[in-house]
Structure formats: C-alpha cells, structure tokens
Amino acid sequence: MRRMREEPAAEKPSPFLIRPMTQGDMPAVTALEQASFKNPWSPELLRRELEHDWSTILLVEEPQPDESRKLLGLAIFWIVQDEVHVLNVATAPDQRRRGVARAVMDEVLARGRARRCVLATLEVRRSNEAALGLYKSLGFRPVGVRPNYYADEGEDAIVMVLDF
Template sequence: MRQFREDAPGQGAYPFVIRQMTHEDMSAVIALEQASFKNPWSPELLRRELDHDWSTILLVEDPKPDGGKELLGLAIFWIVQDEVHVLNVATAPEHRRRGVARAVMEELLARGKHRSCTLATLEVRRSNEAAISLYRSFGFRSVGVRPNYYADEKEDALVMVLDF
C-alpha cells in the first residue's frame, strides 16, 4: 500500500489542484497524452502504472467556477528505495508557459523528499530546451546521454540527476 500523503506537500503557490490519478481519469489522460506527444503512452501502459505500488501519476487540474475541472498536465514517477525517477511530464499544449509543469515537478519532488529520497533522475529529449531549462532550474544536472533513446525519432536523451 502506498504511504504517500494525499494532501499536497508542495502545493500553495499555484492556482492548480494536484491529485493522484484514478482509473476514472483515463479518458482525459489519454486525450492529454495524444495532444502532447507524437508517441503518447498507451492506455495499457497507463493502467499498469496505476496498478504498481511504486508508481504515481499526478494530475494538475484547473478548478472551474461551476465545480468542474480541466486537466492541464500530469507527471508519472516512481519512488524506489531512496530515488525518485521521473518517467513522464506533460502539459496540454494550450496551457504551456503557465507554470503547470513547474507545479507538478515541485509536488513530485516534495513527495520524494517526504519519503526521504536522496536522488531524482529523469531522461529528457536532447531537443526539448524548455524542459531542460525547467529541470535545470530545480538543480538537475546532465550526467550522460542515452543514444537513440527515443527510437521512433532517433533522438538521444539527456540523463539528468538531482541530489536532494
């Protein structure tokens, strides 16, 4: 059973709601993935991540005055032993440059610290300058390259690490 705090230790500076994904969110998450990536995560892969004890999918939502909500972004990450491994961060294209990715990164890093993690790792497309800049702003540093990590586009990934 997960021992994550259900409240959001890093929340407060943004007008967004950040919460864990449930199976009921699947259609909205699939739509966000398809809008955000050439090669989105499949429903099967997302279901598997929902069912792993070590995996968390956080959703960033914008509450609406009518009580509804709009999905703005997400992050998928693992906590294994003392490490946070970021698998996926996505922001809906029409909501980029609003702090969505920053908010969800702050939250997932806060959850890692709360669980006494000492390290965070991720891979990012070498061409994704906006994401690289975001990760560097948190203190991530590049420690290597994974050649052709994104095989469909034959693009390398930078391996980045953050020591807590």
C-alpha cells in the first residue's frame, strides 16, 4: 500500500503588518514607549537609533477598518557582524497577550538568519515573567545575570542567548 504524504498545516496569515520605523512615526512610537515603560526611551534615543546603519526599529501595526493602521508594538535591535542584539521590545498595554511581541521577535530573528548571524542576545528584567517565557519559547536560554542593570529600580537583568 502506498503511503500518502502528509501536507503541513497551512499557516494562518498574521493579522499584523511589520515595517521599519520612519521619522514620521516618532509621535506614535514615543506614546507607545510612555504607555509601556516606567522609563521609556526618549525621542532623542529613538532618533539616534534611526540614524545608525546597524540599528533597526520595527513597528507592528494592525490595519483598521478605515484603512488606517494602529501601532501595537515595536522591537529595536542591532545586527553587528554575526550577532543580533535586541535592545527593546514593547507592546501597547491594551494589546498584550495577542502575539504582538512574538510576531516582531519572529521577524527580528528571521532578519538575523537572513544576514547569516550565528546568535542573538538580549537582556530582560528578572521580574518580567511574560517576556522570559516568550524568549524561552523562541529558543533563548539564560546565560548570566547583570546585577542592578535597570538602575531605575536596581533590578537585575537576565542575559539570554539564542544560537541559530
């Protein structure tokens, strides 16, 4: 009897659009940062990241019925030599648990693989259980601790690495 080859399950298309940030996005990105963090990135820091060749800011948006787009989240990362370094991932508080951070991290890692990177690194607050869970599910593993990394509250950062 001949065996039928199983077809992989069709991937559900993402409801999100992911694109690079532009200067025109600054007001919306600044508002997202302020809503997401006690110590948000300043417009000046964001502007500097936009100017660096090695830095990318990706925005996650959702198309709206009126043809506009709603900003849901972002990721800021560097690709230097053969490494992806994630500096910041933010999701609007009212959009959490929808897969926004996973979608943007999947894109960040895909871009690293396309550039033939061999590893990805990041730091995450020890208390951020949701982010730790996400990063572990993506294959990151904890490799160290940076004591008092988050100076605002003296909180440690967990250093995580993903080998491609």
